[in-house]
Amino acid sequence: MKKITVGFLALLFLMTLGGCKKKEKVKVIPPAEKQVAKTGEEVKEKPIPKPVVQEESIEDMSLEEINKKGYLQRIHFDFDKYNIREDQKPILIKNAEWLKAHPTVKILIEGHCDERGTEEYNLALGEKRAKAVRDFLISLGISPDRIKIVSYGKSRPLDPRHNEEAWAKNRRAEFVIIAK
Amino acid sequence: MRKILIFMFLSLFSFSQQEITIRIKGGIPAIRIAVPPFIVRATTQQAISAAKEIEEAFRADLAFSRVFDPLSRDLIALVKDRNPEKPDLKAWESVGASVVFIGKVEEKGEYLRFVGKLYDARSKNFILGKSFYGKIKYRRLMAHRMGDELLKYFGQVPIFTTKIAFISDRDGNRELYIMDYDGMNQMRLTYTKGMEMLPAWSHNGEMIAYTSFRKGNPDLYIRHIYQGRDELVARGGSNITPDFSPDDKFLLYSSSLPGNYEIYIYNLRTKQRRRLTFSYGSDLTPKWSPDEEKILFSSDRSGSPQLYIMDSDGKNPRRITFQGSYNASPDWAPDGDRIIYVSRVLGRFNLYMLFLSTSQVIKLTSGMAMNENPCFSPDGRHIVFSSNRSGKYQIYIMDYDGKNLRQLTSKGNNLMPSWQKINYRR
Numbered sequence: 001m002k003k004i005t006v007g008f009l010a011l012l013f014l015m016t017l018g019g020c021k022k023k024e025k026v027k028v029i030p031p032a033e034k035q036v037a038k039t040g041e042e043v044k045e046k047p048i049p050k051p052v053v054q055e056e057s058i059e060d061m062s063l064e065e066i067n068k069k070g071y072l073q074r075i076h077f078d079f080d081k082y083n084i085r086e087d088q089k090p091i092l093i094k095n096a097e098w099l100k101a102h103p104t105v106k107i108l109i110e111g112h113c114d115e116r117g118t119e120e121y122n123l124a125l126g127e128k129r130a131k132a133v134r135d136f137l138i139s140l141g142i143s144p145d146r147i148k149i150v151s152y153g154k155s156r157p158l159d160p161r162h163n164e165e166a167w168a169k170n171r172r173a174e175f176v177i178i179a180k
Numbered sequence: 181m182r183k184i185l186i187f188m189f190l191s192l193f194s195f196s197q198q199e200i201t202i203r204i205k206g207g208i209p210a211i212r213i214a215v216p217p218f219i220v221r222a223t224t225q226q227a228i229s230a231a232k233e234i235e236e237a238f239r240a241d242l243a244f245s246r247v248f249d250p251l252s253r254d255l256i257a258l259v260k261d262r263n264p265e266k267p268d269l270k271a272w273e274s275v276g277a278s279v280v281f282i283g284k285v286e287e288k289g290e291y292l293r294f295v296g297k298l299y300d301a302r303s304k305n306f307i308l309g310k311s312f313y314g315k316i317k318y319r320r321l322m323a324h325r326m327g328d329e330l331l332k333y334f335g336q337v338p339i340f341t342t343k344i345a346f347i348s349d350r351d352g353n354r355e356l357y358i359m360d361y362d363g364m365n366q367m368r369l370t371y372t373k374g375m376e377m378l379p380a381w382s383h384n385g386e387m388i389a390y391t392s393f394r395k396g397n398p399d400l401y402i403r404h405i406y407q408g409r410d411e412l413v414a415r416g417g418s419n420i421t422p423d424f425s426p427d428d429k430f431l432l433y434s435s436s437l438p439g440n441y442e443i444y445i446y447n448l449r450t451k452q453r454r455r456l457t458f459s460y461g462s463d464l465t466p467k468w469s470p471d472e473e474k475i476l477f478s479s480d481r482s483g484s485p486q487l488y489i490m491d492s493d494g495k496n497p498r499r500i501t502f503q504g505s506y507n508a509s510p511d512w513a514p515d516g517d518r519i520i521y522v523s524r525v526l527g528r529f530n531l532y533m534l535f536l537s538t539s540q541v542i543k544l545t546s547g548m549a550m551n552e553n554p555c556f557s558p559d560g561r562h563i564v565f566s567s568n569r570s571g572k573y574q575i576y577i578m579d580y581d582g583k584n585l586r587q588l589t590s591k592g593n594n595l596m597p598s599w600q601k602i603n604y605r606r
Contacts, residue, residue, distance in 0.1 A: 116529075118508040118522055119377065119596060120378065120465055120478075121478075124441055124462040151398075152375075155377070162568075
């Protein structure tokens with residue numbers, strides 16, 4: 001008999017809790033129209049939604065999520081060249097600023113090429129591109145221990161087509177965050 | 181009909197003190213072989229179809245070889261008398277056969293026996309008899325073994341049992357595969373989910389050196405294919421483009437560890453390595469000369485990729501290509517005289533052949549597509565390469581003169597072929 005009573009009380013308690021939770025949810029988003037109706041006051045202008053911006057911290061995200069955000073932008077190169085183009089330097093400067101703001105982050109720079117070269121010379125060219133980017137970031141004050149490089153040559157094109165547009169897209173250096 | 185004398189195998193056979201000149205008339209080889217329909221002693225459907233496949237594979241080998249010129253079905257049909265024990269060699273001679281091959285396949289339970297007898301139609305002599313016995317699933321191998329015996333009898337390199345290693349992304353990412361020289365028995369060897377690239381066969385047919393990104397970086401491994409074991413050869417920097425020495429004791433490769441690609445030699449037994457080149461350019465794709473005394477490689481030390489030959493200790497490099505601004509991916513023919521390579525001309529990548537003795541250059545492919553990674557067959561009569569002429573990259577073989585082009589692969593992208601080597605000096 002005693003056990004049943006205790007059980008019954010516990011059940012009642014849980015039900016009350018559940019009810020409370022539901023109520024709370026309703027409270028969170030009060031419909032503006034209803035509020036007006038309740039108080040009976042006249043509202044001439046509709047309220048605008050309050051802009052809410054959450055501060056994002058990369059500490060809360062997985063590496064995969066961080067890389068999806070695209071904090072570090074890729075840069076492009078000229079055909080058969082590995083020097084950093086003037087128009088690409090602002091992108092690297094931005095990338096360097098972000099890296100300075102996140103001093104624990106380590107990155108992998110991937111060098112890629114278009115298809116107009118042999119596998120092995122494209123591997124060499126991709127490596128030169130990755131190194132050129134690394135050296136540029138170092139010159140902007142990023143520590144060399146934070147940077148790894150790899151070349152994929154022409155094996156991972158962004159655009160598989162065989163035209164100038166595709167080739168220009170595929171001649172690039174990508175940034176992958178490997179530690180946060 | 182224009183007569184073409186091919187002396188390219190002279191140097192190859194000089195070691196056996198037997199000079200062989202293959203006379204080719206307008207591309208038609210000299211040995212006229214008659215292969216009448218095989219005699220089949222089998223009862224089960226499985227054995228009957230296996231026997232048929234043996235005959236077809238054997239015929240395909242002979243037709244592919246450029247050593248034999250099989251008689252057409254029409255000519256064979258002219259010879260009525262087909263006594264398997266005593267062929268009418270006079271009749272065979274009269275239809276133009278130099279030699280006659282009598283094939284017989286017998287079912288023995290789960291096994292097959294493939295017996296071949298070769299007769300000289302002119303001298304009327306029995307000249308060669310061979311018998312192979314094996315499980316039905318090895319039927320194609322039995323056919324290739326028989327073909328190899330015929331090649332060996334005529335002093336040629338046995339290529340029908342050789343294999344081709346290549347890279348394919350048919351299962352999603354680039355992995356290492358092997359197949360028979362005729363494109364059959366395609367088999368995946370790696371399951372790293374990283375990226376594999378640029379394989380190279382050893383001469384004993386049991387090792388493949390290749391680059392793998394399985395740990396993120398392009399490291400160099402040797403796969404011992406019949407042991408299922410990988411041996412790490414080089415890591416740190418990028419390590420690519422391996423090549424086994426003719427005696428399989430050393431491996432050449434290129435490493436970017438010093439800052440740019442330089443050529444290294446690795447001793448497979450002592451595991452010690454030595455750097456051979458010291459240049460500001462990328463020194464890549466080292467290849468041993470067949471006599472093991474020289475190394476062919478590509479380098480952009482002059483500003484653009486060109487081909488060079490140096491001594492096997494890295495001394496006396498000299499440039500050998502002067503036409504075009506981009507010459508790379510070379511392979512050295514077993515005769516030591518011909519070099520096949522990729523040249524970029526007006527943005528197109530085609531295969532070219534350079535004759536060292538005459539400095540003559542011949543263009544072997546044409547068109548808008550990419551043609552890459554050429555590699556000679558062990559007898560130097562055929563070339564395997566990859567091309568995206570049909571859309572995706574596929575592996576093709578053709579003869580040394582660009583004839584008889586055949587596509588070997590079709591699923592996914594297939595590239596970077598390496599034809600198994602054979603060391604004839606053994």
